[in-house]
Amino acid sequence: MTMIGLEIHCQLTNLNSKLFCSCKANYREFKINENICPVCMGLPGSLPRLNQEAVKKATMIAMALNCTIPEKIAFFRKNYFYPDSPKNFQITQLNIYGDTSVGGTGSVMIGDKKIRITRIQLEEDPGRLIYDGSSSKNQITLVDYNRAGTPLVEIVTEPDFETPHEVRDFLNILSNILTNLGVADPSLEGAMRADANISIEGGKKVEIKNIGSFHDLEKAVHFEIIRQDSLHSRNIEIIQETRHWDDRRKITVSSRSKEEDLDYRYFLEGDIPWVKIDPEIQKKLKTEMPESISSKKARYISKYNIPAQVADVLSSDKYYSDLFEDAYTESNAKEVANIITTELMGLVDTREKREVSKFTSVHLRDLADAIQSGKVSRNSSKNALHEILKSGKDLSTVISELDLGNVSDESELSRIIAQIISEEPQAVEQSKSNSQTINYLVGKVMQKTKGKADPVLTLDILKKQIGI
Numbered sequence: 001m002t003m004i005g006l007e008i009h010c011q012l013t014n015l016n017s018k019l020f021c022s023c024k025a026n027y028r029e030f031k032i033n034e035n036i037c038p039v040c041m042g043l044p045g046s047l048p049r050l051n052q053e054a055v056k057k058a059t060m061i062a063m064a065l066n067c068t069i070p071e072k073i074a075f076f077r078k079n080y081f082y083p084d085s086p087k088n089f090q091i092t093q094l095n096i097y098g099d100t101s102v103g104g105t106g107s108v109m110i111g112d113k114k115i116r117i118t119r120i121q122l123e124e125d126p127g128r129l130i131y132d133g134s135s136s137k138n139q140i141t142l143v144d145y146n147r148a149g150t151p152l153v154e155i156v157t158e159p160d161f162e163t164p165h166e167v168r169d170f171l172n173i174l175s176n177i178l179t180n181l182g183v184a185d186p187s188l189e190g191a192m193r194a195d196a197n198i199s200i201e202g203g204k205k206v207e208i209k210n211i212g213s214f215h216d217l218e219k220a221v222h223f224e225i226i227r228q229d230s231l232h233s234r235n236i237e238i239i240q241e242t243r244h245w246d247d248r249r250k251i252t253v254s255s256r257s258k259e260e261d262l263d264y265r266y267f268l269e270g271d272i273p274w275v276k277i278d279p280e281i282q283k284k285l286k287t288e289m290p291e292s293i294s295s296k297k298a299r300y301i302s303k304y305n306i307p308a309q310v311a312d313v314l315s316s317d318k319y320y321s322d323l324f325e326d327a328y329t330e331s332n333a334k335e336v337a338n339i340i341t342t343e344l345m346g347l348v349d350t351r352e353k354r355e356v357s358k359f360t361s362v363h364l365r366d367l368a369d370a371i372q373s374g375k376v377s378r379n380s381s382k383n384a385l386h387e388i389l390k391s392g393k394d395l396s397t398v399i400s401e402l403d404l405g406n407v408s409d410e411s412e413l414s415r416i417i418a419q420i421i422s423e424e425p426q427a428v429e430q431s432k433s434n435s436q437t438i439n440y441l442v443g444k445v446m447q448k449t450k451g452k453a454d455p456v457l458t459l460d461i462l463k464k465q466i467g468i
């Protein structure tokens with residue numbers, strides 16, 4: 001049996017400052033080494049001060065992942081010497097005095113399978129190493145401390161995964177939950193990093209460290225299982241070691257094990273007092289948390305009669321569910337959901353496309369209403385959608401500029417229908433006894449109007465002219 005466990009590091013977003021000082025949390029907006037101060041640089045005499053908002057957001061994550069919430073939380077120093085850590089220690093959390101990290105045991109369901117969460121901890125991110133130099137002789141390493149001290153949440157799972165597929169499903173569900181909470185942005189470069197522990201039957205545990213994206217994590221796990229299976233089948237011992245994911249070659253490579261064999265000499269961070277998380281705070285946080293994905297899904301099904309599968313995809317992605325919430329009315333909810341899941345999802349499926357898209361919830365509402373009222377056909381609505389995404393013009397402008405509107409002028413339609421009736425005497429005769437034949441005639445009208453005839457009106461006039 002294959003056993004896979006994950007440790008996921010996730011940056012908290014929408015915070016004003018770093019975890020222990022007033023430097024900005026959005027370090028990406030600064031020039032190199034501009035977003036630093038004595039506290040995050042660990043200069044003598046500086047004192048950390050805990051960002052309460054970060055504690056709040058991390059606790060929300062713990063609640064959303066069904067974790068136990070401790071009565072009080074504590075911070076520890078993890079000592080290590082490495083250029084990305086200016087203080088030579090990282091302030092993190094640990095459960096050596098009972099449960100004192102932001103989240104205790106919890107769980108996430110992927111389909112029918114329960115993935116157990118071991119704990120969730122709040123800690124600071126180290127700085128960033130930049131490898132520079134044009135030739136191998138001239139290789140230099142630079143360090144940018146702008147990121148040092150920004151808030152990070154680590155989510156540790158039990159080794160409950162058995163396949164790379166389960167890992168991927170879990171990561172998708174997790175990133176949807178975090179995005180829905182508004183506390184993280186997994187689509188942002190470097191916002192999520194992970195370690196994976198993998199062992200197969202009879203083998204030792206192998207750890208793959210610091211994988212930069214969810215996509216690579218799945219590939220790394222897949223590769224590692226094949227590598228270990230291959231060793232096992234040749235009776236070669238699988239040794240306990242740390243490996244790295246080589247993004248370029250798409251393989252895992254062994255790290256020198258001595259380098260990883262560190263003793264962190266953890267001890268309590270005496271500069272930060274323990275923080276009480278009393279039931280009142282928890283209750284208040286619950287009321288501040290956005291509606292959960294599962295609750296949204298249930299509401300879409302029961303209130304708007306949206307099919308379960310459509311409700312599932314719609315509620316999972318915050319971008320689409322926000323659009324839906326802003327656009328729907330009592331009468332057009334199903335049509336709005338339909339446009340999002342059948343058309344829009346294929347057109348704005350990446351962060352970049354969403355950023356350049358000029359499409360708004362007003363466009364969405366107008367489009368759904370126009371389809372429902374017969375102003376535009378479902379087919380033409382696709383062209384309108386493409387144009388709106390590009391230009392951001394309002395729907396009525398797009399319809400008239402591209403001539404997408406349905407032919408709903410009664411005299412115009414009557415004239416076309418009269419012509420078809422004279423061309424198709426046999427079908428007209430048949431339609432009097434066989435109700436299916438009328439569809440053939442509607443099809444002829446659509447052909448002539450390039451699909452733009454108002455279908456309801458067409459049928460009406462046809463019946464009237466034939467006398468059925």
Ligand SMILES: [Zn+2]
Nearest residue numbers: 021023037040
């Ligand atoms: Zn600072």
